[in-house]
Amino acid sequence: MKNTLPRKQRYTFFRIYLFSGLIYLLLLLPFLLTQYMQNIEKFKEISSVLESEKQREEPENSNTILKVQTPGSGTSSESMALKSDPFGMQTKALLLSLVLAFLFNYPFKRFFKLKSKNRPIPQWVGHYCKKYILLTPIINAGIVFFLLMVVHAWLLFSLYRNPQYSAFEKEFYSRFFYVSAVASVLISTFIYFWQKHRVHLRYLEHLFSPDDLRRRVFRNRRGSIGRRLWIASGMTTLLPLLVVLIYLFQSVTYLRELPFDLKALTEDQKILLLGSRLIAHNLNIADTLIQSLFYINAINSWFMFVGIYSGIFVALVYIFFFVKWTTEDITQPVNDLLKNMELTGRDAQAHYALVKTNDEIGALTEGYNDMSLRINTYIQNVQRLNEAYFRFVPRQFLELLGRNEITDVSLGDQVAREMSVMFTDIRDFTSLSEEMSLQENFDFVNSYLGLMEPVIRGHNGFIDKYMGDAIMALFDGRVENALDAAVEMSLTLEEYNQVRESEGKPPVRMGIGVHTGMLMLGIVGGYGKMEGTVISDAVNLASRLEGLNKVYGARLIISEATYAKISEPDKYLPRRLDRVRVKGKTNAVDIYELMAAEPEPMRSLKNKYKDRFEKAITLFREKKFEVALSLFEEISDLNPDDLAVKLYITRCRERIIVGELPNWDGSESISEK
Structure with missing residues (x-):
């Protein structure tokens, strides 16, 4: 107030x-x-x-x-x-x-x-x-x-x-x-x-x-x-x-105060003093009564x-x-x-009036203030309750369903919408958790997720669900919202790793996958238990892209559908990575690595040899395996930590030894989840 x-x-x-x-x-x-x-x-x-x-x-x-x-x-x-x-x-x-x-x-x-x-x-x-x-x-x-x-x-x-x-x-x-x-x-x-x-x-x-x-x-x-x-x-x-x-x-x-005898007065004087009516009737009035009469001169x-x-x-x-x-x-x-x-x-906020009187209006004002306080307390409790609900069911999720409050949601509410789906996961979490107690594991996951959640929220995204150390987030509108969030999450992780290294703890690595497509958001379950969820093949593909980061040694991989909607691609330092068939998909998908999410000096090295890398990929898809191998090996000598280059070197050598695969369209089938 x-x-x-x-x-x-x-x-x-x-x-x-x-x-x-x-x-x-x-x-x-x-x-x-x-x-x-x-x-x-x-x-x-x-x-x-x-x-x-x-x-x-x-x-x-x-x-x-x-x-x-x-x-x-x-x-x-x-x-x-x-x-x-x-x-x-x-x-x-x-x-x-x-x-x-x-x-x-x-x-x-x-x-x-x-x-x-x-x-x-x-x-x-x-x-x-x-x-x-x-x-x-x-x-x-x-x-x-x-x-x-x-x-x-x-x-x-x-x-x-x-x-x-x-x-x-x-x-x-x-x-x-x-x-x-x-x-x-x-x-x-x-x-x-x-x-x-x-x-x-x-x-x-x-x-x-x-x-x-x-x-x-x-x-x-x-x-x-x-x-x-x-x-x-x-x-x-x-x-x-x-x-x-x-x-x-x-x-x-008073007549008794007059300095003369009333009986000695003439008729006219009596009329002037006592009035004509009294004299005309010749009333016999006692002297004591006459003495008690008075007049105003x-x-x-x-x-x-x-x-x-x-x-x-x-x-x-x-x-x-x-x-x-x-x-x-x-x-x-x-x-x-x-x-x-x-x-x-x-x-709908409390505005209190000042009690300035101690009468009924003061009591009314005091009663209004008490009522306003109780209403405001009730509203704050409802708001806190809603905020608590929003921690489980994001506000944006309700807005997409056209609902203002969680109490307005009913079973079967749904909406179809094009959105960007982000999956992120901690690399080698199992090996990290083995060195920590259960309480330390719990605290570590909360500290990590607590750093990432504000970044996602700050770029107009919301977390659909946590899956252990993994995050599934949705971004409505521009795909840049999801990409900016991914890049900032990577930078936040680097700052977090500096703190961990100062404490003598091993650094944390992460992978991020982003895909854009049509989603069906809605409420599923029964009347006894309901939850909001997203049903779409786009969700599965985003999850698979996140898993590919381990294969290609990348931090952020996006799909062709997402890449095509970027207004300024060069801002994110994109690098064409591969054409893959992920598990559960029959159609091949072109994927890209956004090097802006890479830490230094890897980002600069990858960006420096980006043109050679993409030229080598083109040669590989044109089935010129020897030439492509030579170029990949050259890049590997300059940047030996680029896992994607090593992967292509292995593929080129296999193609040279085994020969060309029948009906090969330049894509690779990867079963990595």
């Missing part, structure tokens, strides 16, 4: 904190603005008192309780007891959370920066990032949430435990507490889901290997798309609506809508981001899964 490298990625956390802080301010500013405009006179009074208090108190006590006294009285009417500034506490909490987040996230920032520049990453950095990357969403969100909750807890404790807070102060900070608490929950969850989205889809593949991500690496393996959608719905609707409700309730004014309505609009805007921001994250968290893993499924179906 080919795995594409993950693209370069930057690690971002400051952007998340900054954006969350802006949302927090966006939720609080309308509240602060509303409260200030609704209580502007009280805030002006507080401001003047603060200035006077600062002038009287020591600088180090500038943050102690400030008391607001009602003019003309010695007691505080609207005491603004501020032992410390809650807004400053909020700001400090946010700044502290930013510092803590920087310290926690710096190794991740360093890791991705070094990786993007292809620089070495310290081991501790890699270990730290891999260990804590999945915890970054909860830790980053928890830092902000914890510090803000500490501030809120302190504020709530102060409101109920500090008697110096006035009624206005308690009301103001109570309202601030609810708005800020909701805003804190909103930005904490916002940080959590944004960071989680980036971790799953952008960071994991940089910290974990593709093999690791074939399975879920999450500590919590019980994620749920449904739960995520419920949370997203709550975050995008319920919490922003809660902010709207808070602004709504903060904008109301014109100024408060304006501020209420400012808060509502800000809540709606935040809701839209949340909807945009949460829909984007939720969509990408679902579509990206699914698309990756579909892509790998398509690739697996296209080339």
Whole structure:
């Protein structure tokens, strides 16, 4: 499987904190603005008192309780007891959370920066990032949430435990507490889901290997798309609506808070305050019920809508981001899964998808990876089994029969085709084997055959069968495939002999015979036992040609049928050898020796006197035995190791003594197998 490298990625956390802080301010500013405009006179009074208090108190006590006294009285009417500034506490909490987040996230920032520049990453950095990357969403969100909750807890404790807070102060900070608490929950969850989205889809593949991500690496393996959608719905609707409700309730004014008696109001004033319907029916409503009614005045309505609009805007921001994250968290893993499924179906190889989520899609991806692994393992087992079968039944044999797999073969499958048949055998194998043990014999044959088989396969041939130390191979197409293989096998044998001689072992000699003709390839046997075989007279002739190498002292002998199909005969240094009738054949066959397969210096000597040799053969066939004998003896003096020359010298002398054979056509009958 080919795995594409993950693209370069930057690690971002400051952007998340900054954006969350802006949302927090966006939720609080309308509240602060509303409260200030609704209580502007009280805030002006507080401001003047603060200035006077600062002038009287020591600088180090500038943050102690400030008391607001009602003019003309010695007691505080609207005491603004501020032992410390809650807004400053909020700001400090946010700044502290930013510092803590920087310290926690710096190794991740360093890791991705070094990786993007292809620089070495310290081991501790890699270990730290891999260990804590999945915890970054909860830790980053928890830092902000914890510090803000500490501030809120302190504020709530102060409101109920500090008697110096006035009624206005308690009301103001109570309202601030609810708005800020909701805003804190909103930005904490916002940080959590944004960071989680980036971790799953952008960071994991940089910290974990593709093999690791074939399975879920999450500590919590019980994620749920449904739960995520419920949370997203709550975050995008319920919490922003809660902010709207808070602004709504903060904008109301209860009738009991009015600085006048409702009974003293005129009819028109009552209609304006209570509504025409209530007045028209002249309902007798108890004073306690009247006192519990409330209304929203014109100024408060304006501020209420400012808060509502800000809540709606935040809701839209949340909807945009949460829909984007939720969509990408679902579509990206699914698309990756579909892509790998398509690739697996296209080339029947294992393509694994990365498990980036711990929900149902992650479980589905993990299941697909397991299934793909099992399918790939099964395919590999089948391929190994087929490869094992192909060692017994060559792939080319099946292809010639028009079959793709060995399971497609049936009894009686056959095909007629012109092919080149090669037989090769080790000379004097019996004498060699007598000097070796059974195990050494076995190892020797395997080493020899192991050298020859790749040569045959490399020239588009395949081995039909082994017969002890002998090989029968078939070559489809050009006859040069078989001849090139034979020449290379001869060269390989020479290299093998050099190794044997260095080990003090005797050299190995071989003979090769090649014939080209029509063959019948097919499956024979019974349903209980079948095998592929070749039936043709061409096979028998190739075997006989291999045996003739011992008679003529050659290494590679081919038939006239093969020689006639060579496009460039001179490449193989051919030498006409004889016209023979081999055992089992009635017709004579012209045979040729390819001297290119001979080792040096025999190859050069034979090629040097080739013309004289072929001229002597022509004289012999013309029954000019004395002249032919003289020429053969001349060649023998120049190359005494040429057995073919010695054979013809013997024949010439026999013809001179015995005389011409009746009906002789220039061919010789040889019973050599």
